Amino acid sequence: MARTNMSVDQKVFDEFSAEAQSQNKTLFAFTNEWLSVISELSKDGWTPSKIHGIGHSISLLKEMDVITLPSDFVDELIARMYRTDKQGLLNMFRDMGSSLVGLLKIATPDIDGLSELAKEFIMLLPVKQFKVVKQDNDSIEVDIVGAGRKKESAECTFEFLEAILNGYDYSVSKHEIGVGMLRVWAYKTGAF
Amino acid sequence: MAKASVHLDGPSSLEIASTAKSEEKTIKAFVNEWLLVAAKLSKQGWSPTKLQSLCDSFTLMKEMNAITLPSDFVDELIAREYNTDKQGLFRMFREMGSQVADVVKIDAPSIHDLTKVANEFLSLLPLKIFKISTDGQENNVEIVVVGAGKRRESTECAFEMLEAFLNSYGFSVANRQINVGTIQVQASRHNSSNLPTA
Numbered sequence: 001m002a003r004t005n006m007s008v009d010q011k012v013f014d015e016f017s018a019e020a021q022s023q024n025k026t027l028f029a030f031t032n033e034w035l036s037v038i039s040e041l042s043k044d045g046w047t048p049s050k051i052h053g054i055g056h057s058i059s060l061l062k063e064m065d066v067i068t069l070p071s072d073f074v075d076e077l078i079a080r081m082y083r084t085d086k087q088g089l090l091n092m093f094r095d096m097g098s099s100l101v102g103l104l105k106i107a108t109p110d111i112d113g114l115s116e117l118a119k120e121f122i123m124l125l126p127v128k129q130f131k132v133v134k135q136d137n138d139s140i141e142v143d144i145v146g147a148g149r150k151k152e153s154a155e156c157t158f159e160f161l162e163a164i165l166n167g168y169d170y171s172v173s174k175h176e177i178g179v180g181m182l183r184v185w186a187y188k189t190g191a192f
Numbered sequence: 193m194a195k196a197s198v199h200l201d202g203p204s205s206l207e208i209a210s211t212a213k214s215e216e217k218t219i220k221a222f223v224n225e226w227l228l229v230a231a232k233l234s235k236q237g238w239s240p241t242k243l244q245s246l247c248d249s250f251t252l253m254k255e256m257n258a259i260t261l262p263s264d265f266v267d268e269l270i271a272r273e274y275n276t277d278k279q280g281l282f283r284m285f286r287e288m289g290s291q292v293a294d295v296v297k298i299d300a301p302s303i304h305d306l307t308k309v310a311n312e313f314l315s316l317l318p319l320k321i322f323k324i325s326t327d328g329q330e331n332n333v334e335i336v337v338v339g340a341g342k343r344r345e346s347t348e349c350a351f352e353m354l355e356a357f358l359n360s361y362g363f364s365v366a367n368r369q370i371n372v373g374t375i376q377v378q379a380s381r382h383n384s385s386n387l388p389t390a
């Protein structure tokens with residue numbers, strides 16, 4: 001079979017060939033295996049940073065049992081429960097936020113990293129945008145687009161987000177909720 | 193920076209060159225970027241096949257506009273709604289089963305392909321086992337699911353979804369065994385004269 005040489009940086013070569021060796025594979029076989037899949041993934045629109053992101057998010061998700069559901073279905077389930085037990089539902093979302101803070105803080109100990117972390121998780125959520133913007137040293141603005149397709153879902157997302165912000169020692173001073181969108185202003189607790 | 197070489201077989205190198213060109217990158221830049229990511233993923237236990245499966249499942253998720261939630265949380269949501277409107281809840285799961293089947297059928301046109309799709313999704317579902325066995329002509333199937341919720345309500349809902357799924361593939365459930373977290377189902381193709389034996 002004809003072979004082609006491709007030039008790579010030494011550092012990349014060292015890391016990659018070390019992995020081939022650790023798996024008892026020839027570098028030729030290992031390279032071909034990976035690059036044939038990579039070529040297909042790249043054609044489908046995947047980039048190295050997107051791949052790195054999902055790899056990281058999956059390793060975090062392994063810490064808990066998760067289930068993936070169509071978001072319209074979840075919106076409908078939320079809307080039903082909202083009609084019969086709104087406070088119970090909002091408390092559930094708040095509790096979920098509080099229970100996830102510990103895991104999030106392992107990935108990003110301070111709030112500045114949440115935007116970057118959200119980019120990795122965005123593929124697991126119907127969220128179009130999650131942005132944390134520092135207003136000054138002690139206050140932030142959080143913008144979410146894609147927080148469900150019903151107002152009830154956006155309200156639940158707010159409860160969840162507020163619990164997470166509280167976990168990072170931020171308190172919400174103001175918020176705006178619309179269908180599918182959420183904007184929150186928060187300040188570092190004890191700053192004012 | 194010091195350079196080294198990797199060797200590729202002819203077809204692979206052509207593919208890489210073509211893909212790099214379509215992204216307006218040099219082959220070297222493309223290969224450097226990707227091999228670095230591949231080395232990191234490999235260290236974390238990923239293989240090219242597993243990565244391909246994961247990316248396929250993410251693509252499917254995007255098509256379904258899906259959301260990933262802690263399964264305990266979803267169990268609780270289901271349990272509360274079960275106590276309020278059980279039949280309405282079952283209807284929702286049946287509708288979801290039919291809609292998801294329509295999307296899944298693109299990648300899994302036959303019942304036997306469902307195992308592959310389920311395995312791709314395993315990291316995004318709390319399922320421990322999803323096994324499909326068919327007879328030679330695929331007229332009868334047996335499906336075993338372990339990890340279908342931690343409460344009976346969730347498992348019952350998962351059954352409703354699975355039944356709708358099977359209906360979409362042209363199968364009717366003949367027998368079922370449901371316990372907390374586990375489902376065992378025997379189903380036969382609609383209008384098949386080969387019914388499963390007890």
